[in-house]
Amino acid sequence: MAAPAIDHAMSTASQTQTITIAKGINQGLRAAMEADPKVIVMGEDVGKLGGVFRVTDGLQKDFGEQRVLDTPLAESGIIGTAVGLAIRGYRPVCEIQFDGFIFPGFDQIVSQVAKLHYRTQGRIKMPIVIRVPFGGGIGAVEHHSESPESLFAHTAGLKVVSCSNPVDAYWMIQQAIQCDDPVLFFEPKGRYHEKAQLDPTQTPYPLFRSRVVRTGSKATLVAYGPKVRTCLDAAAAAEEDGLDLEVIDLRTLSPLDLAPVFDSVRRTGRLVVVSEAASESSIASEVAARVQQECFYSLEAPVLRVTGFDSPYPPSKLEEEFLPDLDRVLHAVDRSLAW
Amino acid sequence: MSSPEQWTHPDGAPPATAATPTAEQVIAGLRATTEGGADLVQLLTPEGERVHHPDFDIDITPEELRGLYRDMVLVRRVDREANALQRQGQLGIWVPLLGQEAAQIGAGRAMQPNDMAFPSYREHGVAWCRDVHPTQLLGIFRGTDHGTWDPMEKRFHPYVIVIGNQVLNAAGYAMGQRFDGKVGDADGEATICFFGDGATSQGDVHEGFVWAAVYDAPLVFFCQNNQWAISEPTERQTRLPLYQRAKGYGFPGIRVDGNDVLATLAVTRWALQECRTGNGPVLIEAFTYRMDAHTTSDDPSRYRLSDELELWKLKDPIERVRVHLVKQQWADQEFFDQIQADSDAIAAELREYCVNMPDPGPERIFSNVYAEPSPVLDAQRDEFLDYVSGFAGGEH
Numbered sequence: 223m224a225a226p227a228i229d230h231a232m233s234t235a236s237q238t239q240t241i242t243i244a245k246g247i248n249q250g251l252r253a254a255m256e257a258d259p260k261v262i263v264m265g266e267d268v269g270k271l272g273g274v275f276r277v278t279d280g281l282q283k284d285f286g287e288q289r290v291l292d293t294p295l296a297e298s299g300i301i302g303t304a305v306g307l308a309i310r311g312y313r314p315v316c317e318i319q320f321d322g323f324i325f326p327g328f329d330q331i332v333s334q335v336a337k338l339h340y341r342t343q344g345r346i347k348m349p350i351v352i353r354v355p356f357g358g359g360i361g362a363v364e365h366h367s368e369s370p371e372s373l374f375a376h377t378a379g380l381k382v383v384s385c386s387n388p389v390d391a392y393w394m395i396q397q398a399i400q401c402d403d404p405v406l407f408f409e410p411k412g413r414y415h416e417k418a419q420l421d422p423t424q425t426p427y428p429l430f431r432s433r434v435v436r437t438g439s440k441a442t443l444v445a446y447g448p449k450v451r452t453c454l455d456a457a458a459a460a461e462e463d464g465l466d467l468e469v470i471d472l473r474t475l476s477p478l479d480l481a482p483v484f485d486s487v488r489r490t491g492r493l494v495v496v497s498e499a500a501s502e503s504s505i506a507s508e509v510a511a512r513v514q515q516e517c518f519y520s521l522e523a524p525v526l527r528v529t530g531f532d533s534p535y536p537p538s539k540l541e542e543e544f545l546p547d548l549d550r551v552l553h554a555v556d557r558s559l560a561w
Numbered sequence: 562m563s564s565p566e567q568w569t570h571p572d573g574a575p576p577a578t579a580a581t582p583t584a585e586q587v588i589a590g591l592r593a594t595t596e597g598g599a600d601l602v603q604l605l606t607p608e609g610e611r612v613h614h615p616d617f618d619i620d621i622t623p624e625e626l627r628g629l630y631r632d633m634v635l636v637r638r639v640d641r642e643a644n645a646l647q648r649q650g651q652l653g654i655w656v657p658l659l660g661q662e663a664a665q666i667g668a669g670r671a672m673q674p675n676d677m678a679f680p681s682y683r684e685h686g687v688a689w690c691r692d693v694h695p696t697q698l699l700g701i702f703r704g705t706d707h708g709t710w711d712p713m714e715k716r717f718h719p720y721v722i723v724i725g726n727q728v729l730n731a732a733g734y735a736m737g738q739r740f741d742g743k744v745g746d747a748d749g750e751a752t753i754c755f756f757g758d759g760a761t762s763q764g765d766v767h768e769g770f771v772w773a774a775v776y777d778a779p780l781v782f783f784c785q786n787n788q789w790a791i792s793e794p795t796e797r798q799t800r801l802p803l804y805q806r807a808k809g810y811g812f813p814g815i816r817v818d819g820n821d822v823l824a825t826l827a828v829t830r831w832a833l834q835e836c837r838t839g840n841g842p843v844l845i846e847a848f849t850y851r852m853d854a855h856t857t858s859d860d861p862s863r864y865r866l867s868d869e870l871e872l873w874k875l876k877d878p879i880e881r882v883r884v885h886l887v888k889q890q891w892a893d894q895e896f897f898d899q900i901q902a903d904s905d906a907i908a909a910e911l912r913e914y915c916v917n918m919p920d921p922g923p924e925r926i927f928s929n930v931y932a933e934p935s936p937v938l939d940a941q942r943d944e945f946l947d948y949v950s951g952f953a954g955g956e957h
C-alpha cells in the first residue's frame with residue numbers, strides 16, 4: 223500500500239499543485255470530460271454559475287451547453303433523464319445541489335437507476351454518477367447539512383463512495399465516472415476548501431478500497447468523508463497523551479471493503495466508528511456488525527459508534543453539539559480502553 | 562412540432578414574453594424577460610398612473626392605499642435590516658424579498674382571517690400580513706430554530722425550503738377545507754400557496770395542480786415569477802408563460818403585475834373569492850423581479866447583467882404608490898415622516914432582538930422529534946446531556 227492518503231506534501235514531480243477538494247473534483251470532472259465525449263454534467267445552476275459551491279466552475283464555458291446542462295429545477299427530472307441518457311450511451315454526472323434535496327429524485331434512483339441492470343439481465347448499464355455535497359458544519363438552514371448515505375448503501379444495485387481529501391476527490395470522481403455501475407458520490411461540503419498537494423502523474427488508489435491513513439496500535443478509528451479529518455485530529459491529540467491510534471478511511475460505503483478494518487482490529491482489539499449520520503440502521507451499524515462477526519475473539523471491548531443523533535439535523539446553532547467532534551471521539555476511545 | 566408562439570397566441574397577438582432584451586439574450590440566460598406582455602393585469606403603472614381593467618378593478622380608499630404603502634415600506638426596511646444583520650455576522654444567511662413587496666403585500670392583504678397560507682422561504686411580506694412579527698423570522702436564519710410561530714394560530718405554515726413540497730401540502734389542506742364544508746359561500750375558507758418560477762418544474766407542483774383540480778380544492782396557486790431561480794432564468798423552466806399552464810390543468814391562470822400592489826390585491830381577492838365560493842383552484846403568476854441576490858450567499862454578477870436591474874428599478878413597486886399618493890394628494894409630508902419613523906423603529910427593534918437572541922440548549926436536538934416517547938432517542942438524550950454536563954464549568 224502507498225503512503226497515507228492525506229499528507230501528500232513531499233512529491234517532487236513538476237506537475238504537483240495545491241488543490242482543494244472542490245478543485246479536485248472540478249479538475250477530475252474536466253479530465254473525465256476531456257477523455258470521453260459521452261461524459262456530461264447536469265444539474266441545477268451547474269452551468270453559468272458553476273454550481274453553488276463552484277465545483278463545476280468553468281466547465282460549461284469550455285465544454286458547451288450540451289455537455290454541461292443547467293437543468294430545470296427538479297431532481298426527479300435530473301435523475302430520470304440521466305437514466306435515458308445513459309441508455310443512449312452517455313455517462314451523466316448529476317449534481318444534487320444539497321444532500322437534503324435528493325429526495326424528489328429518490329424514486330428514480332431506487333426504482334430505475336438501481337434496478338435496470340438487474341431487470342434487463344445486464345443488457346442496460348447505468349454508468350451514472352450522482353454527486354451529493356453532504357454533511358454539516360456550515361451553519362446552514364434546514365435540509366442543507368444531512369447525511370443520507372445509508373439510505374443508498376441499503377439499496378441493492380447502487381455503489382456508494384465518499385472522498386475525504388483533495389487527492390482522493392480528484393481521482394475518485396474520475397474512477398466513479400469510469401465505473402459501469404451507478405455511483406452515489408458523497409462530497410464533504412464542509413471540507414471543500416481543505417488543501418493538499420496533487421501529483422496527477424501518480425497512480426491512483428483503487429476506487430472501491432478502504433485505506434489506512436494513519437497507523438497505530440491502541441485502538442482503531444473508522445470514518446469516511448468529513449469525519450476522516452476529525453479522526454486524524456483526534457489521533458494527533460491522543461498521540462500527545464502517548465496514545466497511538468490507527469485511522470481508516472472507508473472511502474467505499476457500498477460495497478464495503480472491510481478487510482483493512484478486520485486486520486486493524488485484530489491488532490488493536492478496539493474499534494470506534496465515526497460518522498455524522500444517525501446511528502440506527504447506518505453504515506456505522508453495518509461496520510460494527512461485521513467486525514463483531516469477523517473479529518469476535520480479537521475484540522477487547524464492544525465496537526462503539528460516535529455518530530449524529532437519531533433526530534433530524536438540528537438548527538445550526540446546535541450543530542457543534544450534534545456533530546461528532548474530537549472530544550466525543552476521544553471520549554469513546556477512553557470508554558473502549560477502560561472496558 | 563408546433564412552435565410555442567402558435568400554442569400561446571392562436572389569435573396572432575404578440576408573444577406574451579416579448580421583452581426589451583433580445584430573444585437570444587434571454588435564451589442565453591444573460592437577461593430575464595422584463596415585459597409581462599399583453600395579458601398582464603395592471604392597475605397602477607410604474608409612473609403611478611391609475612389605469613383600469615375590464616375584469617379586475619378595485620375601489621381603493623386613500624386610507625387603504627396608505628396602508629398598503631406603509632406595509633411595503635416597512636417590510637422592505639425589515640428586509641434590508643436583516644440583510645445587514647447577515648453581513649454583520651448576526652444571521653447565518655438571509656433570503657431577500659427586495660422587489661417582491663407588492664406581490665407579497667397584495668396577496669397577503671387579500672386574505673381573510675380564516676384563510677390559510679403556505680409559504681416558501683422568501684415570503685416575509687406575507688408573514689407580515691399574517692401578523693407574524695418580523696423578529697419571529699430571525700430564528701430560522703440565525704440558526705436558533707427551524708421556525709417559531711404557531712402555524713395554526715397565524716394561519717401561516719412554516720417556511721418550506723425543499724422546492725415545491727408545500728404545494729401538495731396546501732392542496733391537501735384545501736381539500737380538507739372543502740371536506741369540512743367550509744366552501745360554498747362568501748364566508749367560506751380558502752388557501753393560498755406561494756412558490757417560485759423555478760418551483761414550477763417540480764413534480765410536486767404539477768401534482769398539486771392535478772389534485773387541486775380533481776378535488777375542486779379552494780386553492781390559489783400564487784407563483785412569484787421573479788425571473789430567476791438562483792442563476793437560471795425562467796426560460797430554463799418553461800416555453801410557455803407560466804400562467805398559461807393552468808389551462809392544461811383545467812382552471813384559470815392570470816398574470817398580474819407583481820410590482821403593482823393594487824393589481825395583485827385585486828386579482829388575489831378575486832381568486833380567493835372564487836375558491837371560497839367553490840370555483841377553485843386558480844393560478845396567479847405575479848410577474849416581478851428579484852432585485853437582490855438569491856440569498857446572501859449568492860453572487861448574481863456571475864450570471865446576470867446589471868442593466869437588467871436598472872430596467873426593473875424603473876418598475877419599483879413602492880415608488881409608483883408613493884407617486885400616486887402624492888399626485889392624488891392622498892398623503893402629506895407628515896404621513897411620509899411618520900412612516901420613516903415607524904421604519905426606523907422596527908429596524909431598531911429587529912436589531913435589538915436579533916443580537917440578544919439566546920442560543921438553544923442541547924436538549925432542543927431531541928425535543929419534538931416524535932409526538933410520543935421514543936425510548937431510543939430518550940436514551941440518547943440522557944446520555945448526551947450527561948456527557949455535556951461533564952464539561953460544565955470548565956474549558957475542554
Ligand SMILES: Cc1ncc(C[n+]2csc(CCOP(=O)(O)OP(=O)(O)O)c2C)c(N)n1
Nearest residue numbers: 266323722723724757758759760789790791
Ligand atoms: C428540492 C430542492 N432542490 C433544490 C433546492 C435549492 N434551491 C433553493 S432555492 C432554488 C431556486 C428556487 O427558485 P424559484 O422557485 O424561482 O424561487 P425564488 O428563489 O426565485 O424565490 C434552488 C434550486 C431546494 N431548496 N430544493
Ligand SMILES: [Mg+2]
Nearest residue numbers: 757758789790
Ligand atoms: Mg424565482
